[in-house]
Amino acid sequence: MELIEVADAVQLGVERMGVGPPVLLIGGLGMPSQIWELSGLTAALVDAGFSVIAYNTRGVAPSTATEPPYSVDKLASDAEHLLEACGITEALVVGYSLGCYTAQCLVRRRPDMVTGAVFLAGLQPSPIGALVGQMELDLIGRLGEIPAQVRVFEQLMTTLSPAMLQDPETVSIWRQLLADGDSLWSDRKGLHGQLAASFEWIMNEEPHPEHLAQISAPVLVLAFEHDVFFPPRTSRETAQQIPNSQFKQIDGAAHGGLFSNETNVVETIAQFCADQRHRLDGGGSRYASP
Known part of the structure; x- marks a missing residue:
């Protein structure tokens, strides 16, 4: 992993793989x-002939952790400057x-920089997301941290599908994995x-219809069947406000469907x-393998 400077005193940990048209992968919280x-x-994506740029967002090791609060616009500025630092003028973007x-x-x-986008498990926030965000920020305000037991329980209940939650061995494995979250x-x-940043976005009632209507690039909206943070029904309705979009529900999975090996989400993306x-292809990207 290399460190690339994107703003004054801000460096992001970046992985670059493959040769070809670029795809930028923007991960979720932490x-x-x-x-x-x-x-x-x-x-x-590499096997399909793309170059892939994946990075740890501001605050995730080894990227710089600046003073809170952050904003989604600030995180988007980091992504923009990262593409520029890699010499990329156009890219596909996948955000989770x-x-x-x-x-x-x-x-x-x-x-002009985004020629197509995948909005994965994150288009239309639910009231549950607002409640959880408020709880987490309140705990940090009172205790200076989110107690590990609270964090692990919350992530288990939202990451895993109902079927996985009913399997004791699966729950035990994921509990151990999630326990290392602070690192x-x-x-x-x-x-x-x-x-x-996440809570401010939700409290501002994003995404606004006028912003969605201005998206001209092709967009694929994906929602997991059991995602309490971004339910399929409301994500489907919101996707209809994006002019050149398609929507697909990924059955059988909750919010962690990207990495729980339950779905064909990778093939779909x-x-x-x-x-x-x-x-x-030939459209202005100057990316080459590092």
């Missing part, structure tokens, strides 16, 4: 770029959860900052990118 590899998406907010904001900032952050400031490849 999500290290290695998750994209574990999900199989990085390999699928909080990264979906960032992808939407990046499209607003630089519509993902460069500093507790990163967690606080990203939570604040890779196929969308392949379908949009003509928009990038």
Whole structure:
């Protein structure tokens, strides 16, 4: 992983793989770029002839953790400057959860730079997301942190599908994995900052219809059947406000469907990118393998 400076005193940890038209992967809250590899998406895109840029957002180790609060616009600015630092003028963008907010904001900032986007499990927030965000920020305000037991329980209940939650062995494995969550952050400031950015986005009642209507690039909206943060029904309705969009529900999975090995979400994303490849070939990208 290399460190690339995107703003004054802000460096992002970046993984670059493959040669070809670029795809930028923007992870969710606290999500290290290695998750994209574990999900199989990085390999699928590289095998399909794309170059992949995956990075740890501001606050996730080893990226810089600046003072909170952050904003989604600030995170989108980081993504924009990262593409510029890599010499990329046009790219496909895949955003997951909080990264979906960032992808939407990046499209607003630089519509010329985003030739197509996948909004994965993050288009239309639910009231549950607002409740959880308020709870987490209140705990940080009172205790200076989110107690590990609270964090692990919350993530188990929202990440895993109902079928997985009913399997004791699966729950035990995921409990152990999630227990290491604190080590993902460069500093507790990163967690606080990203939570604040996410909560501000929801409280501002994003996404606004007028912003969605201005998106001209092709968009694939994906929602997991059992996602309490971004339910399929409301995401489907919101997707209809994007002129050149398609919607697909991924059955059988909850919010963690990207990396729980329950779905064909990787194949679906890779196929969308392949379908949009003509928009990038020879279209101004100067990316080459590092």
